[in-house]
Amino acid sequence: MPVEMSDEDFDAAVEGALQRIPPALAAKIDNVAVFVEDRYEPEPWEDPDTVLLGLYEGIPLTERGGEPWAMPDRITLYKRAILDICESPDEVIDQVTITVVHEVAHFFGIDDATLHRLGWA
Numbered sequence: 001m002p003v004e005m006s007d008e009d010f011d012a013a014v015e016g017a018l019q020r021i022p023p024a025l026a027a028k029i030d031n032v033a034v035f036v037e038d039r040y041e042p043e044p045w046e047d048p049d050t051v052l053l054g055l056y057e058g059i060p061l062t063e064r065g066g067e068p069w070a071m072p073d074r075i076t077l078y079k080r081a082i083l084d085i086c087e088s089p090d091e092v093i094d095q096v097t098i099t100v101v102h103e104v105a106h107f108f109g110i111d112d113a114t115l116h117r118l119g120w121a
Helices: 007-019 079-085 089-107 112-118
Strands: 032-037 054-057 073-078
Touching: 007 032, 007 079, 007 089, 054 089, 073 079, 073 089, 079 089, 089 112
Parallel strands: 032 073
Antiparallel strands: 054 073
16 A cells, blocks of 8 residues: 655655755766656656656766856655555665755766666666
């Protein structure tokens, strides 16, 4: 059964996950906005049943060339998708942390295959 959690408690879990990023890495995260939305809406070319817990949109640090025009990168966490797979508030906090680490890793240029190998999928 999915967990219910207020927006405030979910946002606090996201903030806690962001605070757990080691300071040396956090200092390198620049021009990134973090959002929470209910669910991912698949693009027309995607499987309509696509479910994402989080999404990184932007130019990974490893691919940047000093684009002065670049909009902020965006990390979005999908609250309902995360709550749907969790069975307790503690599990939500753990999953939010995993999702934040996963998406921040994409900012640093780490791909899904590497994240799966490292257990952050």
